[in-house]
Amino acid sequence: MIFTRLDRSQKEAQNLKRLLVRTDERxxxxxxxxxxxxxxLLLSLKDGQIDAFSVLLGACLPLGTYLGLKLITHFWPVDRAMYLITMFLCALSVILLRAVFSSTLKAKTQAMYLVPGFGSLLIGIGVPRLLNGREAIIKLAMPAFVALMLLPFGFTTASAARSWVNLGAIQFQPSELLKPATVLVLASGFSFGKKFGRWIVYALYGFALCMILLFQRDLGAMLLYFLLICAMFTAGTGKWRLTLIALAAAAGLGALFISISGKVEGFGYIATRIDIWKNPWSGKHEESRQIVQGLMSVSSGGLFGAGLGLSYARKVAVVGSDYIFAAVCEEFGMVFAICVLLLCMTLMLLGMRQAMNARSRFHALLAFGCAFELISQTLLIVGGNLNILPLTGVTLPFVSEGGSSLVGSMLMMGMILGVSSINAQDEYDDLMRLTSGKGVKE
Amino acid sequence: MKQTRRLIRLFALALSFMTVFTVITYITMVKTNASRWLNNAQNTRLREARKTTRQGTVYDCEMIALSLSEKPGERSYIANDSIRLAMSHTIGDQYGMSETGVENRHATALLGLSDITGADKTLQRLMGSEPAGYDVVLTVSAQLSAYVSSLFPQGSRGACVIVNYKTGAILGKVSLPAYDPADIGAAVQDTAYYDRVLQYRYAPGSTFKIVTLSSALENLGGIAEKQFDCESLWSFAGSTIRCAGGKAHGRISLKEAFSESCNITFAKLAYETGASNLRRTAENYAFNDNFLFEDVVLYSSHCLNSAASVSEVIQTGFGQGTCEATPLHMAMIAGAVANDGVMMEPKLIKEIRRPGGGATQTMKSAQYKRVTDSENAKTIAQYMYLAVRNGTGKSAQITGYTAGKVCGKTGSAEFSNDKEAGTHAWYVGFLYGDEQHPYAIAVIVEKGGSGGAVAAPIASKALKKAVEMNLY
Known part of the structure; x- marks a missing residue:
């Protein structure tokens, strides 16, 4: 089979790449x-009679995955494996919500969210191309991002947590949506190397976001943002010593803050959380019920799970978002749950590979930041579910229920896919140059 | 750009390690904790499963059925009142009143939910048969336990446990007052739902002298040959030590001090050994351990935290102060002395059986830890033999028993600062050198008075019965 340089179609770049690295994602x-x-289809039989919604999804999910793949690869030579793993996790979310709860409402809502989710994936793919070298636009957007982050102070509902914006018809969590935006800003800011005047603005921007999150009492998100900034700063500027100092200072301040948190208005719950983390079974705190039920749920799945729709994971408070990993463990069992974790790791490694193959530092940092953010969030919440770390209310990317989280995660995955398509194109161009446009013989 | 790539590779590696670490922690955590986490009164899965599954039968070691189910959702208990009440804490109940009984601690086995039964569960489903749980055979003898229960003075509170110190198997186990698992609505005495053998921590009193003696033998060379002076009263570091009944033992050897249970000598020994050495020995004897046994839930015993004062240390020398131990732990300590210094892990489950027969899990003995070297263990056993032959434990002797030596230590533990409140009567001991009957025992009678007068005779009769029954 011979490739000739008829036109530099994306499709050929993709086929060439598959040929060269000998992968077949079929x-x-x-x-x-x-x-x-x-x-x-199994879940459609859950209630004894056939449930039309599940049957419909049983057809729509695979069809959507297939058509989505065709659509995306028609325009961009993206990494198919990453797209497919993402779709697997998204579908897992709908499946779990249908399996755990007796009503189909949550699964339905989550299935609807997949539509804007897919849309944000497409937008994300476009971002690395559109905004490459357009630092001015990103700089202009920065105040808007900060303003968005500040929104919850104006539009919170009385009962909800302080990190949500309530606009009546729509409720969303800016910190979720701003994760991709922050990665974008930092990738652009830190891609100019070591010059102090260049990076300090962006470091301060990141610091400001962390402070806002602290006042919104969303410590899980704050930790994620902080780690993201440190990682991207290190990779971008190479100043790892400075990062270590910042980490040490933050750890010291954090310890100090935790020790006095009992006296600070609104942060009294931190001491309780840590106490529960150390010994969830003491029964001293009412809030430990969630983690106790979660641990029971995690361990009751055994190796191969209770069976789809047969678990009692619904007994765990907020199982849909905070404790979705416990539901994976109980419904599907330990073997499957470990596979899910390893798939998340694979997704991260594939993303990191795109970051390393990228030709420009902006693209490298973009892919790196997204992959880092997704895996660190995964580890934080899974560690919390297993009581390895104190529990924070962050979501498991793609799997937890909720629209903001899905849209944010999809945007980030889209940006990695966008970088992957640019990489494939670049490799194709290189090869054409090497063979002086005469094509490659198999 | 090159440096960026290198740093990205480093991050990727570190993050992969963290994921793998999470996976490994997940596996080990579930493996070590699943049964403890699931067999919990807060686990609603058990309640649901009891409605749909026919639970397995609980048998004692002689295959007497203690509790059984004919169909899902019901449970009946052995009709013999004395056995049912004596075994109540061991059997447990359907409502989670007891945390530690088999029907609670091993509910997943009785319901067929535990991991070992996964393959059979699938088979059951494929065959379309009614889900049935697994039968559990205990190491405990119901007959022995009922007999021991009858030895306690009427209406008294206390506990007794007999273990095989070579295998760790619990052979007899009684906690009083009892409750009736067949009649949970009925009024019970307060604290009746607690299994005193496992869940009650008592001041060990003079029985702790076993540990003090061991520490002195380990840390003070030639101590066995030394003489001590006891003048019925010793004031030191702000506390005044008396011997039981205000008795003055005069000038005595260590051996005599142990068998006569001289508090002053052991207070001095504790002081000479020092807080850190005494604590180390106590921790070798499993004090301050977080017990995570497979078969039984055993509350941890406490002794000498790191901020202990001198007065506390000398009080600890004869088992008062802040020192606390569960009866099963004291029996394990006695057993470790008899077993050449090796403490065995306590075992309660002899076998778990499929409904159709055939064991899925049988008891495997396991060493828990070495508490002292074999030579010291022999010396301590010798001292404990003398305590029963000539000393405070005379009433623990077993008439007509010649196969081995009866060794033991009595204790009369103060549990309150009020001297009028009386003492808990303790006895811990074992049969030494009898291969067929390697029994260790701990007896406590709350507010019973003197250990030698109240607890030792119970131990004597209980061990005699166990020897007659030829339990192993």
């Missing part, structure tokens, strides 16, 4: 689609 594609269809 089996993965089939496996993901089969998983989606089989799980939803």
């Amino acid at each position: 089996p993965l594609e089939i496996a993901v689609m089969a998983f989606q269809a089989v799980c939803m």
Whole structure:
């Protein structure tokens, strides 16, 4: 088979890449689609009579995955494996919500969120191309991002946590939506190397976001933002000593803050959280019920799970978002849960590979930041569910219920896919140059 | 750009390690804790499963059925009142009143939910048969326990546990007052739902002298040959030590001090050994351990935290002060002395059986830890033999028993600063050198008075019965 330089079509770049690295994602594609269809069809029998919604999803999820893949690869030569793993996790979310709860409402809502989710994936893919070298636009957007982060102070509902914005019809969490925006800003800011005057503005911007989150009492999100800034700063500027100093200072201040948190208005819950983390079974705190039920749920799945729709994971408070990993453990069992974790790791490694293959530092940092953010969030919440770390209210990317989280995660995944398509294109161009446009013989 | 790539690779590596670490922690955590986490009164899964599953039968070591179910959702208990009440804490109940009984601590086995039964569960589902739980065979003898229960003075509170110190198997176990698992609505005495063998911490009193003696033998060379002076009263570091009944033992050897249970000598020994040495020995004897045994929930015993004062240390020398131990732990300590210094892990489950027969899990003995070297253990056993032959434990002797030596230590533990409140009567001991009957025992009678007069005779009769029954 010979490639000739008819035109520099994206499709050829993609085919060439598959040929060169000898990968074929077809089996993965089939496996993901089969998983989606089989799980939803099994769940349609859950209530004894056939449930039309589940059957519909059993058809729509695999079809959507397939058409989405065709659509995206028609325009951009993206990394298919990453797209497929993402779709697997998104479908897992709908499957779990249908399996855990007796009503189909949550699963329905989550399935609806997949539409804007897919839209943000497409937008994300476009971002690395559109904004490459356009530092001015990103700089202009920065105040808008800060303003968005400040929104919850004006529009909170009385009962909800302080990090949510309530606009009546729509409720969303700016910190989730701003994760991709922050990665974008920092990737642009830190891509100019070591010059102090260049990076200090962006470091301060990141610091400001962290402070806002502190006042919104969203410490989980604050920790994620802080780690993201440190990681991107290190990778971008290479000043790892400065990062270590910042980390040490933050750890010291954090310890100090925790020790006096009992006296600070509104932060009294931190001491309780840590006490619960140290010994969740003491029964001293009412709030420890969630983690106790969570641990029971995690361990009651055994190796192969209670069976789809047969678990009692619904007994865990907020199982849909905070404790979705416990639901994975109980419904599907330990073996499957470990596979999910390893898939998340694979997704991270694939993203990091795109970051390392990128030609410009902006693209490298963009892919790196997104991959870092997604995996650190995964580890934070899974560690919290397993009581390895104190529990924070962050979501498991793609799997937890909720629209803000899904849209934010999809935007980030989209940006990695966008970088991957640019990389494929660049490699294709290189090869054409090497062979002086005469094509490659197999 | 090159440096950026290198740093990204470093981050990728570190994050992969963290994911793998999470996975490994997840596996080990579930493996070590799943049964403890699931067999919990807060676990609603058990309540649901009891409605749909026919639970397995609980048998004692002689295959007497103690509790059984004919169909899902019901449970009946052995009709014999004395056995049912004596075994109540061991059996447990359906409502989580007891935390530690088999029906609670091993509910997942009885319901067939535990991991070992996964393959069978699938098979059951495929065959379409009614889900049935697994039968549990205990190491405990119901007959022995009922007999021991009858030895306690009428209406008294206390506990007794007999273990095989070579295998760790619990052979007899009684906690009083009892409650009736077949009649949970009925009024019970307060604290009746607690298993005193496992969940009550008492001041060990003079029985702790075993540990003080061990510490002195380990840390003070030639101490066995030294003489001590006891003048019925010793004031030191702000506390006044008396021997029981205000008795003055005069000039005595260590051996005599142990068998006569001289508090002053042991207070001095504790002081000479020093807080850190005494604490180390106590911790070798599993004080301050967080017990995570497979079969039984055993509350941890406490002794000498790091900020202990001198007065506290000398009080600890004869088992008062802040020192606390559970009866099962004291029996394990006696057993470790008899077993050449090796403490065995306590075992309660002899076998878990499939409904159709065939064991899925049988008891495996396991060493818990070495508490002292074999030579010291022999010396301590010798001292404990003398305490029963000539000393305070005379009434623990077993008439007509010649196969081995009866060794033991009595205790009369003060539990309140009020001298009028009386003392808890303790006895811990074992049969030494009898291969067929390696029994260790701990007896406590709350507010019973003197250990030698109240607890030791119970131990004597209980061990005699166990020997007659030829339990192993």
